[in-house]
Amino acid sequence: MSCANACLSYGLEPVVIEASDHVGGTQRSNFHPNLWMLGHPDETGEEMTRRLAAHFLELAVTLHRGTQIRSVMPAGDGFVLQLATPEREVTEHAHAIVLATGMRPRATPALTALAAGSQRVIIGPLSDAIRDRINNARVLILGGGDNALDHALFLAERGNTVRVCTRARFSGRKPFQTACAARPEIELRDHCIPGRLAVEGDEIVAEWGSTRLRYDWLLVLYGYLPNTEVLAAFADAIRPAVTVSGHIHVDAWQRTSVPGIYAAGDLTDSPQPSVPTAIAQGLAAAKAIERDFQSSGF
Numbered sequence: 001m002s003c004a005n006a007c008l009s010y011g012l013e014p015v016v017i018e019a020s021d022h023v024g025g026t027q028r029s030n031f032h033p034n035l036w037m038l039g040h041p042d043e044t045g046e047e048m049t050r051r052l053a054a055h056f057l058e059l060a061v062t063l064h065r066g067t068q069i070r071s072v073m074p075a076g077d078g079f080v081l082q083l084a085t086p087e088r089e090v091t092e093h094a095h096a097i098v099l100a101t102g103m104r105p106r107a108t109p110a111l112t113a114l115a116a117g118s119q120r121v122i123i124g125p126l127s128d129a130i131r132d133r134i135n136n137a138r139v140l141i142l143g144g145g146d147n148a149l150d151h152a153l154f155l156a157e158r159g160n161t162v163r164v165c166t167r168a169r170f171s172g173r174k175p176f177q178t179a180c181a182a183r184p185e186i187e188l189r190d191h192c193i194p195g196r197l198a199v200e201g202d203e204i205v206a207e208w209g210s211t212r213l214r215y216d217w218l219l220v221l222y223g224y225l226p227n228t229e230v231l232a233a234f235a236d237a238i239r240p241a242v243t244v245s246g247h248i249h250v251d252a253w254q255r256t257s258v259p260g261i262y263a264a265g266d267l268t269d270s271p272q273p274s275v276p277t278a279i280a281q282g283l284a285a286a287k288a289i290e291r292d293f294q295s296s297g298f
């Protein structure tokens with residue numbers, strides 16, 4: 001959304017392709033205040049996203065929602081994209097492409113299978129179930145980063161007892177660690193790997209050696225993977241390089257390894273993924289496109 005907005009100011013004609021039926025991305029379901037958006041204290045991610053989306057939807061931008069990218073091919077001085085929108089197949093021609101598909105929660109295949117069999121096993125943060133349904137319950141959280149600790153605090157405030165298990169040491173921000181340690185409802189366990197996890201009726205059974213504990217909910221907050229599946233639709237010759245972590249490799253101008261293809265936001269290996277970072281990178285990508293067009297005499 002940020003890149004499209006900036007493209008307009010450079011006289012470019014942006015087309016936004018969104019896989020889901022809404023714009024706004026990850027923050028659309030964040031019920032926590034956004035700590036990093038200067039000037040909007042106490043505004044939750046949901047509120048912020050509504051504000052950003054309302055502005056974006058007023059812009060003169062072509063938006064394809066609920067759309068899958070079938071193929072991306074080189075064509076003359078640009079690219080041709082075959083899209084499957086909810087209504088019909090669409091062909092778009094572009095002189096530049098900006099990838100901004102974000103990240104998704106990570107889990108092991110065993111935990112994914114467990115979640116498929118029970119609504120009480122939740123992979124990733126920020127769901128309506130976490131916000132509305134987990135009250136006065138026993139919760140096991142797997143993970144030791146900001147999300148794990150932030151969710152532990154959120155759930156402790158709703159009458160839940162929470163055990164947070166991380167396989168090594170806690171890596172979440174110090175203020176979160178201190179706040180969690182001060183709450184009697186929260187038990188922080190490092191080097192804590194359950195030997196067995198199983199769903200039994202409405203309960204989750206977790207075993208550590210001879211210790212067997214029962215929980216009402218299991219939250220898996222293991223971090224994120226970049227959404228690079230879209231690259232499978234790209235012809236080999238124009239598939240951007242990725243880093244060892246699987247993120248799209250970009251330079252300081254958000255250029256990928258392929259001329260004419262840029263990337264912004266969580267999909268890139270940014271030191272601090274956040275909304276302000278993604279917004280700034282979208283703006284930088286638009287500037288890079290304008291500059292590259294000018295230097296190529298386009």
Ligand SMILES: Cc1cc2nc3c(=O)[nH]c(=O)nc-3n(C[C@H](O)[C@H](O)[C@H](O)COP(=O)(O)OP(=O)(O)OC[C@H]3O[C@@H](n4cnc5c(N)ncnc54)[C@H](O)[C@@H]3O)c2cc1C
Nearest residue numbers: 018019025026034035101102125230265266273274275278
């Ligand atoms: C629990 C949590 C808390 C956070 N808290 C904060 C916070 O307080 N403050 C803050 O600034 N940041 C926070 N962040 C980080 C912030 O959400 C991200 O950095 C930001 O959303 C990145 O924006 P993005 O546009 O790169 O990706 P996203 O917001 O993930 O958007 C990606 C978009 O791409 C779409 N998409 C995916 N694949 C495709 C495809 N193949 N084709 C078309 N569209 C596709 C998705 O549907 C989505 O709309 C938090 C993140 C999480 C998970």
